Amino acid sequence: MKPEGMKIIVFSDLDRSLLNDKYEYDQIEPILHHLLSLNVAIVFASSKTRNEIEFYRNKWQITDPFIVENGSAILIPKNYFGTHYEFTRQTQGYNIIEFSTPYCIIHEKLDVVRNRTGANIVGFGDMTAEQIAKDSGLPIYLAKLAKKREYSEPFKILDGKDKEVLDAISDEGLCFTRGGKYLHALGNCDKGKATSVLKNLYLQQFKKIFSIGVGDSANDLPMLKIVDKPFFVNKTVNRETVWKEIESIAQTQ
Ligand SMILES: [Mg+2]
Structure with missing residues (x-):
């Protein structure tokens, strides 16, 4: 399926999906920059904390929303979506939709x-x-x-x-x-539930979207189930191959 004219959103885990076992990302970094220049949204959905994910977002100057602590909450930069949506609380920079327990x-x-x-x-x-x-x-x-x-x-x-x-x-x-x-x-949440809520916000804003998921572990499966194009990184499907394929999907726009 060619996602022509669609907003592409990549929901990606970090460890072993984008970063390798040594937390390196050398081969993926240029692809990320290319995807961002093509206006692809890069949404990190990780078990990592807000602070850890912000570290990577800042490094690559990503301004898209992100999903923290295995689907516990979605952090949406203020003014990111022009449409109305419900959220649990606000901080200076974000509207936060929470699913887990403190x-x-x-x-x-x-x-x-x-x-x-x-x-x-x-x-x-x-x-x-x-x-x-x-x-x-x-x-x-x-x-x-x-x-x-x-x-x-x-x-x-x-x-x-x-x-x-x-x-x-x-x-x-x-x-x-x-x-x-x-x-x-x-608490009662997973990456799939948070991805689904965020996907709907993108749909509300852009009308036509194409969602891609990248994961490598059991905690990623709920997320991979609800995207249009899931990628599961394992011993036979490596990270670089997956990200190169995502790059070629984005180029067909
Ligand atoms: Mg992982």
Whole structure:
């Protein structure tokens, strides 16, 4: 399908979808610049925090909305859409549509899960930035931003009590999802729900849209299900190939 005359929106995960295992992006960066020059919207939808995603948006001068913490919230720069839409709250720069629960509640409920199951659960809230950097491979300045959580907690279960822990998380009314390196506890939301809401806002504004999704993990599947053209990065389909294909789709406009 040729998306002629349509607004193209790329909903992309970051880790292992755009960034490689070492958080590098060299081969993708020129493609991103090209897509932006073609007026393609680049919407990051990541398990990362607002601060981490802002780091990448600022680096590439991306001004499109973004989805934080696995679909916990959509941050829409003010005046981005000319149409009316509902949002949960405003900050100086953004209208924010929230789907998850505040971080303090997620953290408290994970404590309850830990006590109930006796499992050895370690979340980002229990770790220093230095420990997160060592465990995840993130540089320290990004590990510090990864700790600034608003809605969700990445965690690991160190003693194999996965079933007990995940059952207890559900009993506490929370959801969980699996990213590339960590499990994530969050409220009742996922990347798909947030993508769907944002897709509708684009539709309201541009009338004709073509949505593309890029993901690599289970937490990306709800997002990939609702886009027009999903790409799943894995051992046989690498990031560069995917982004080159997106570039050629955008050039057919
Ligand atoms: Mg990923």
